[in-house]
Amino acid sequence: MxxxxxxxxxxxxxxxxxxxxxxxxxxxxxxxxxxxxxxxxxxxxxxxxxxxxxxxxxxxxxxxxxxxxxxxxxxxxxxxxxxxxxxxxxxxxxxxxxxxxxxxxxxxxxxxxxxxxxxxxxxxxxxxxxxxxxxxxxxxxxxxxxxxxxxxxxxxxxxxxxLDQRPDEVTILENNIAVKVKAVDAKIGAVIQLKAGEKLGLDGELLSDSASFNTAALTGESKPDTKKKGQTVLAGMINGNTIAQVKVTTAYNDSKLSKILELxxxxxxxxxxxxxxxxxxxxxxxxxxxxxxxxxxxxxxxxxxxxxxxxxxxxxxxxxxxxxxxxxxxxxxxxxxxxxxAASKNGILFKGSNFLDSISTIQNVVMDKTGTMTEGVFKVQEVMINPDFDKDEILKLVNALESQSTHPVATAIHNHVGPVDSSVELKNVEEISGHGLKALIDGKELHVGNFKLLDKFNIAYDLDPGSIVYTTIAIAYNGKFAGYLTIADEIKNDAQETVSKLKALGVKLTMLSGDKSNVVQFVADKLGITKAFGDLLPEDKVNKVNEIKAQNETIAFVGDGVNDAPVIALSTVGIAMGGLGSDAAIETADIVIQDDKPSKIAMAINIxxxxxxxxxxxxxxxxxxxxxxxxxxxxxxxxxxxxxxxxxxxxxxxxxxxxxxxxxxx
Structure with missing residues (x-):
């Protein structure tokens, strides 16, 4: 120059x-x-x-x-x-x-x-x-x-x-005394005290009972977002009108906002x-x-x-x-x-200008269900435990095992059962992709997941899983069917708007999910999505996406979980939900939607x-x-x-x- x-x-x-x-x-x-x-x-x-x-x-x-x-x-x-x-x-x-x-x-x-x-x-x-x-x-x-x-x-x-809304300094509580330190020097586990109107400098867990945050730096929208005790709050969020305390869970350079800036x-x-x-x-x-x-x-x-x-x-x-x-x-x-x-201003992060070109030609948007079109915030609806088992004991064990998972279902179980019992000793914990979890407790095997998990280990059960409309979590203990939990998820407020906008753009829609087929079909019917497939393992999703690609169609896959990473990588354009989304999905994706709103998919295509x-x-x-x-x-x-x-x-x-x-x- x-x-x-x-x-x-x-x-x-x-x-x-x-x-x-x-x-x-x-x-x-x-x-x-x-x-x-x-x-x-x-x-x-x-x-x-x-x-x-x-x-x-x-x-x-x-x-x-x-x-x-x-x-x-x-x-x-x-x-x-x-x-x-x-x-x-x-x-x-x-x-x-x-x-x-x-x-x-x-x-x-x-x-x-x-x-x-x-x-x-x-x-x-x-x-x-x-x-x-x-x-x-x-x-x-x-x-x-x-x-x-x-x-x-x-x-x-x-x-x-x-994007870079982080303050240079944060207030740390040391022996109940407020001390100002540089945000980059704050240690994991430190407690930040946020005054009304202050910006959070690091990612953390809310210690206060509740607090309202302005999330514009991350989502592009200034609508207040109320967080409850134990929920994750992110760097760049602005505290509302009450004093809040946040425990630092992530180093300054590893925060979501740092990753967004890097992207x-x-x-x-x-x-x-x-x-x-x-x-x-x-x-x-x-x-x-x-x-x-x-x-x-x-x-x-x-x-x-x-x-x-x-x-x-x-x-x-x-x-x-x-x-x-x-x-x-x-x-x-x-x-x-x-x-x-323009996309960043609206909470949509493109990892390169080449993806702006790619998304403008998308013919088919393939989407996950949970966390993408639904809130991903599950609530336990009913608990059905076999009379041969102690209900409280089984729930205690299930809660302990699910504490090893970051899946929204685990959060729902934790919210229903309560704090994890530290006396439960888990050994050989294993996550079986697309099925669930298993572990040894006192020498006995505990299986928690979908009914395919029970089928995999030849554990018999006396009911038809297809007859249950809600998402079902099957439980087996010591090789015997112990019962199940049903969990319901809510469709996102803008999911219907998303479908309408994408159809107006002439884009085809397909829903793929590892959830039960009848649950997936129920959500798809409600939203007006004609093609929907459930009971899919990660490799099944890959096969479905390959089938669509074989028709010479350009594909955008939208997902949020670790198991979505392979199909995100496979698609023409991979889109990850950045709020609820796993780090694997966000890292693999070409585009990240920060506020988890599916309506931003159509906006990204328009941009x-x-x-x-x-x-x-x-x-x-x-x-x-x-x-x-x-x-x-x-x-x-x-x-x-x-x-x-x-x-x-x-x-x-x-x-x-x-x-x-x-x-x-x-």
Whole structure:
């Protein structure tokens, strides 16, 4: 970049494929979000615009005075070397940074950078005596690049401000005395005291009986969320109107918000096809136009009788200015970054711009049931224990075993039975994927899971599981069927809206679940989903998704559990519910929905479609205008002024169009 502000320079280098190699650009992508640049963003926001534009202002004033002396207020002394020197001085404030960038690019092996193009064009203008135009081209180029850098910097800053809501310090209770410590130094197990209106700095478990939190930093919505004692609260949440105490359960750098920041910060490293195309295009396109410019200047001497070198050199220089690909290589990444920012603002996190493209073409949304379309908050409805067993004893053992699981069903059992009895000694605890848990207690085997678990271990039972509508947890102890629990889950408030919006987008819907088929079908019928399959093991889900893919359909799979990770990875686009979702699902997913609202699926698709639309509008605008003015320039019908518009003007229009997506409502 051509300015003194390091962040703007860095942003420029990051987004311009024509001035750095692919590897260097990737490195810049990763470095560009480093926390060390926070002060640069603040610096811009606090009013350093004058400093940023000072070189351009100086050049502009000197150029205006010179043009005035040339055309309106002739001075006898303003000619010859004095006139040339004046224009050179006007050129230097905006020209030196570009000359330096061109030199550095050449040293890196990238000769045909846009900096090199601008240097050739403006120095060439001086060589043929077109001093005002030489200064003007560099001046307007500088102004355009400053605005471009500001736009990218602002987009980054907006996302970071939106997400990084953690306070630098937290109040820790030590022997009932409040002590301020740096959030990064707070230890797991420490108790944070949150005053009304304070932001939580780390993830933790609520110790107070209840508290209301503003979750906008994580979900994009400021609607209060009431948490009960023992529930998880996350960094970035703002406490309501009562004092609350929270026990730290996760280190500062491992918090959900840290992971979200990392996801968004690394998003730039995963390029959309259009971005990759423009990168490759610019590397081929720029050398070609340089050679064409040379041809425009020299070849006509072989065919034109009244050939004038200066005239054809001027045409070649105009051609070079017009050909600068900055409108494409800056506005396209900015368009995708705008899409990522708009999604983040609404609690949807894209791990790369390529997924914005992918989700815009989704034909079939395949979804899990529990935690995706239903609340994932189960309640025990009935307890049926065989009279041959002690009901309280069995529930105590079941509660102890389920304490080894993070599944919502385990939470429901814990809430129903109460605290885990520490006297129960579990040995050889094993989780059998898609079935349940088993363990040894006093030398006897305890099995807790679905009826397929009992079938697997040849444990007989005297009932038809299909006759029970609710989710059923079967229990076997010492090789005998001990009874079952029924657990009910509620459909999410926006689940019906989700189905309607997806159908309106022309997207097919399929529900896959490990829950009982009759429960899955009951939920699907209620929501209007025609294809629904239950009693599926993780490998069964994989097979179903492969069947859909075999029909050449693009698939988005939405899930939240560990067992959903394989199908999330297999699908065209994997979407994880970030609130209730397991770390495995979130890590594997391409998109994370922070507030667990399924209605955000349709929103994500719309954001992808709008982003792609804006990007292709910019590509079309740049190509059409440049092609038109290039033809005029080659024919001698366009001056440097038209060239400046075709380059800087189109770039600014494309940028304004790109940032528009962050203002849209979805």
């Amino acid at each position: 051509i300015h003194q502000d390091k962040e703007i320079k860095h942003t420029k280098n990051k987004n311009k494929s024509s001035c750095c190699s692919h590897d260097e650009s990737e490195k810049a992508d990763n470095d560009g979000h480093d926390h060390g640049h926070d002060h640069d963003h603040e610096h811009i926001a606090e009013g350093s615009l004058f400093k940023m534009f000072l070189p351009a202002i100086l050049s502009f004033i000197l150029m205006l005075i010179a043009i005035g002396f040339d055309n309106y207020f002739p001075q006898t002394w303003f000619n010859g070397y004095v006139r040339i020197t004046w224009y050179i001085i006007a050129y230097l404030p905006v020209g030196i940074p570009v000359l330096r960038e061109a030199y550095e690019s050449i040293l890196k092996g990238d000769v045909f950078s846009e900096f090199f193009l601008m240097c050739i064009a403006t120095i060439g203008a001086f060589a043929i005596g077109e001093y005002p135009e030489g200064v003007a081209v560099m001046l307007f180029y500088t102004i355009g690049e400053t605005f471009q850098g500001m736009a990218v910097s602002k987009a980054k800053s907006n996302i970071k401000t939106l 968004v910060q690394n998003a730039a490293s995963k390029k959309a096809p259009a971005e990759l195309f423009i990168r490759k295009f610019a590397k081929i396109y720029t050398p070609i136009v340089v050679y064409l410019a040379i041809a425009i200047c020299l070849v006509p001497m072989l065919f034109v009788d009244n050939y004038v070198f200066n005239d054809w050199l001027y045409r070649a220089l105009v051609f070079l200015v017009i050909s600068c690909p900055c409108a494409l290589v800056i506005s396209i990444p900015l368009g995708y970054f705008g899409g990522i920012g 992808g479609k709008q982003t792609k639309k804006i990007v292709w509008q910019n590509i079309t605008l740049a190509f059409v205008v440049k092609a038109f003015v290039l033809i005029l320039g080659a024919g001698g019908l366009a001056t440097m002024w038209e060239a400046v518009f075709a380059d800087v003007g189109v770039a600014l229009l494309a940028i304004l169009n790109a940032v528009r997506i962050q203002k849209m409502k979805f």
